Amino acid sequence: MKPPYRQRRLLQGLAATLGVALSLQAGAGDGAADFGWTTRLVAEGHELRRDSPFAAGLDLTSFGRDRYRIEQELRGRAGPVSLLLTATESGREGARPDGRFVANEAYADFSVGGERFTVGKKVLSGDVAYAFRPIDVLQRESRLQVMPAQLEGIPMLSWDNFSVDGAWSVVIANPGHQRRGEAREDGSVALKLYRRAGAADLHGVLRNSNRYGLELGAAAAMVPSDALEIHASLLTQHRGERRLPLADTASVADLLRADRALVTETIAAPRKALVGGTWTTAEGLSVLGELWWDGTAPAAADWQRLARQAAQRRALLGLPGVPAAAVAGATAASTRMFEQGNLARRGLLTRLAWSDPGGGWSASADLLKSMEDGGWTLTTALAWQSDRLRFDAGLRRHGGHADSAYRLLPERGVAFVGLSVAY
Amino acid sequence: MFKRFVLLALASASLAAAAADDGKVKSLLRQADAYRLAMESGRVETEVRTFKAGVPDKTRQYAVYLKPGRRSLVLFRTATERGQKMLMLGDDYWLMMPSSQRPLRITAMQKLLGEASTGDVATMTWGEDYDGQQVGEEVIDGVPCLKLDLVGQRKGVSYPRIVLYLAKKDHHPVQAELYVASDKLAKLARFQLGDVEGRKQVTVMTLIDHLQKDRSTEVHYLSRTDRTLSDDYFNPAFLVRADVTQ
Numbered sequence: 182m183k184p185p186y187r188q189r190r191l192l193q194g195l196a197a198t199l200g201v202a203l204s205l206q207a208g209a210g211d212g213a214a215d216f217g218w219t220t221r222l223v224a225e226g227h228e229l230r231r232d233s234p235f236a237a238g239l240d241l242t243s244f245g246r247d248r249y250r251i252e253q254e255l256r257g258r259a260g261p262v263s264l265l266l267t268a269t270e271s272g273r274e275g276a277r278p279d280g281r282f283v284a285n286e287a288y289a290d291f292s293v294g295g296e297r298f299t300v301g302k303k304v305l306s307g308d309v310a311y312a313f314r315p316i317d318v319l320q321r322e323s324r325l326q327v328m329p330a331q332l333e334g335i336p337m338l339s340w341d342n343f344s345v346d347g348a349w350s351v352v353i354a355n356p357g358h359q360r361r362g363e364a365r366e367d368g369s370v371a372l373k374l375y376r377r378a379g380a381a382d383l384h385g386v387l388r389n390s391n392r393y394g395l396e397l398g399a400a401a402a403m404v405p406s407d408a409l410e411i412h413a414s415l416l417t418q419h420r421g422e423r424r425l426p427l428a429d430t431a432s433v434a435d436l437l438r439a440d441r442a443l444v445t446e447t448i449a450a451p452r453k454a455l456v457g458g459t460w461t462t463a464e465g466l467s468v469l470g471e472l473w474w475d476g477t478a479p480a481a482a483d484w485q486r487l488a489r490q491a492a493q494r495r496a497l498l499g500l501p502g503v504p505a506a507a508v509a510g511a512t513a514a515s516t517r518m519f520e521q522g523n524l525a526r527r528g529l530l531t532r533l534a535w536s537d538p539g540g541g542w543s544a545s546a547d548l549l550k551s552m553e554d555g556g557w558t559l560t561t562a563l564a565w566q567s568d569r570l571r572f573d574a575g576l577r578r579h580g581g582h583a584d585s586a587y588r589l590l591p592e593r594g595v596a597f598v599g600l601s602v603a604y
Numbered sequence: 605m606f607k608r609f610v611l612l613a614l615a616s617a618s619l620a621a622a623a624a625d626d627g628k629v630k631s632l633l634r635q636a637d638a639y640r641l642a643m644e645s646g647r648v649e650t651e652v653r654t655f656k657a658g659v660p661d662k663t664r665q666y667a668v669y670l671k672p673g674r675r676s677l678v679l680f681r682t683a684t685e686r687g688q689k690m691l692m693l694g695d696d697y698w699l700m701m702p703s704s705q706r707p708l709r710i711t712a713m714q715k716l717l718g719e720a721s722t723g724d725v726a727t728m729t730w731g732e733d734y735d736g737q738q739v740g741e742e743v744i745d746g747v748p749c750l751k752l753d754l755v756g757q758r759k760g761v762s763y764p765r766i767v768l769y770l771a772k773k774d775h776h777p778v779q780a781e782l783y784v785a786s787d788k789l790a791k792l793a794r795f796q797l798g799d800v801e802g803r804k805q806v807t808v809m810t811l812i813d814h815l816q817k818d819r820s821t822e823v824h825y826l827s828r829t830d831r832t833l834s835d836d837y838f839n840p841a842f843l844v845r846a847d848v849t850q
Contacts (some may be wrong), residue, residue, distance in 0.1 A: 215681075215686075217683055217686040217687075219683075256686065256687060256702065257686070257687075258846050261846075263846040290845045290846050297836075297845070299845070303705070304704070304705040305705070306704045306705050306706045307706060308706070309708070309709070322704070331703065332703065332704070332705075341841075341845070343836040343839045343841060343842055344839070345835055345839070346839075347839075347841075348839055348841035348842070350841075375840070375841040377696075377839075377840065380695075380696065382709050382840065402708070402709040403709075404696070404697075404709055404710075404711050404712075406711070407711055407712040407713055407759065407760070407785075408711055408712075408713045409711065410709060410710065410711050410714075459711070459714075461711055461713040461714050462713060463713055463716060463784065463785075467714075538716070538816070539654070539813075539816055539819050540654070540662065541662075566684055567662060567684075568662050568663055568664075568682060568683065568684065569683050569684060570684075571684055601684075603683035603684045603686070604683055
């Protein structure tokens with residue numbers, strides 16, 4: 182019996198990764214190559230919210246499904262070429278295991294005539310913030326995920342220039358692309374600026390893309406004392422987008438169409454801003470606070486409308502001529518509104534963390550609060566690290582007012598555990 | 605008039621003596637530094653071994669690039685930390701984690717946290733950062749030593765005060781008491797000399813932790829090579845590039 186296509190691809194990917202690792206390890210003795218291998222196991226137990234307004238469609242979603250993934254990661258460089266390759270097997274309750282091989286990063290750094298260039302696929306994260314990164318306009322990293330997988334880079338070409346206290350880069354991201362499914366896949370051109378001014382770092386970015394037009398952003402990080410770091414970030418866009426539920430006037434026919442469960446709204450000149458700071462003591466305690474505004478996130482009224490429409494769809498169940506599958510499909514499709522970067526326009530993150538000054542153990546508690554609708558997410562985590570092993574475990578819980586975005590999430594919370602071995 | 609002249613002469617003489625003492629301490633520090641890093645710029649391969657109650661706990665490897673002007677770039681080479689970089693420019697510090705590829709400004713306190721204080725690894729000289737005076741002589745482990753009381757000349761030093769013992773004979777470092785901002789003794793450092801390419805050099809620095817009583821750290825200097833990186837490499841924005849040989 183032939184293994185399924187995806188499994189074959191995973192096996193091929195693993196074999197290729199191993200081949201690359203072995204050939205590069207062989208050359209490591211000359212100092213030209215340096216590679217490391219990490220095996221990572223992540224398991225998550227998800228608790229479904231049984232009384233969710235979206236209950237009718239949850240069987241068609243991944244909410245509440247326990248899951249696992251086993252990652253094999255090769256990271257390092259040989260000469261000017263940097264690589265991050267991952268082969269992942271993942272499984273989810275009620276679904277067949279899946280395999281995936283990805284070149285997360287594969288790029289070369291080189292110089293021509295004193296100018297520096299990078300070409301390939303590279304992670305292009307930006308910004309100075311933790312919970313939300315307004316000027317991360319290229320990578321568009323999802324933040325505050327539980328045990329996230331390695332980031333996948335973006336096909337790019339950059340021209341970089343460095344001076345003693347500054348730098349600039351012209352980046353062409355996703356060359357040849359126009360607008361694609363996700364914003365991070367769009368073709369764009371960006372100018373990134375950096376300036377070091379005493380105890381402060383200043384960042385600027387100007388990006389042009391088909392989807393958002395011009396985006397102009399600035400960020401600063403400053404260390405005014407041995408213990409305190411403060412930062413701020415601001416982005417203004419020519420236009421933005423967000424996913425919203427149908428209008429209250431939507432017909433029954435529209436309410437039952439999965440492909441119309443959400444609409445994409447274009448917003449004129451939205452802004453995103455964040456301020457925050459970190460306080461760290463010599464005993465290893467640290468407190469992080471961040472407060473932000475995201476003009477592209479849904480408003481509290483949008484979440485309330487989503488909940489109302491879920492109730493309307495549920496009320497249609499059992500009526501003559503209303504297929505249960507249509508109710509389930511449209512309800513499931515409407516939960517994609519939770520996939521947006523920020524669920525709240527005004528957010529606050531407070532993080533209390535401790536790390537053993539001698540190394541080894543660390544612990545943290547994060548409270549993410551929506552200032553607009555009273556929803557919250559609390560995450561507690563514990564980690565231990567030795568020379569090769571790393572262990573992570575934690576709990577996340579969602580709550581708040583009944584019609585708040587976090588309380589509307591179809592899950593009560595998630596327990597997670599991770600174990601990785603590095604070579 | 606004569607009395608005023610005598611007073612002025614005495615004051616000038618004492619100032620000159622103090623300046624001479626200051627110059628002597630600076631000279632002693634430069635000589636002691638030569639036993640730790642004999643070159644202005646270079647790459648130092650370091651292995652840090654930590655112990656709990658005398659039992660080996662963890663081992664970490666670092667490659668440290670040093671440049672005049674209190675500039676150092678630390679590349680983390682241990683399996684679980686591979687790809688991390690820390691840049692120190694005087695009193696300013698940046699950390700880059702490979703998972704996000706963005707250099708983050710960190711505080712002096714954050715720099716001190718971790719398996720081994722990277723400040724202990726990345727700082728190889730005293731002459732640029734400290735000044736003070738000779739406060740006596742003592743015998744340490746049978747070695748007659750000059751005792752120097754040193755005070756950090758900038759706010760970002762890992763230890764604002766150091767009491768340093770240099771061998772009277774050749775001024776090599778023998779022992780150092782490292783004090784934190786509250787003037788508590790944080791660590792006691794002992795220096796072990798070895799023969800490196802015909803020169804006497806510090807090959808091991810042992811740090812006995814006085815704040816966490818059962819812990820100690822050995823910093824082994826595995827190799828020192830005369831390799832100078834261009835100024836670009838000491839720009840925080842450059843950390844996202846992979847040009848540096850790991």
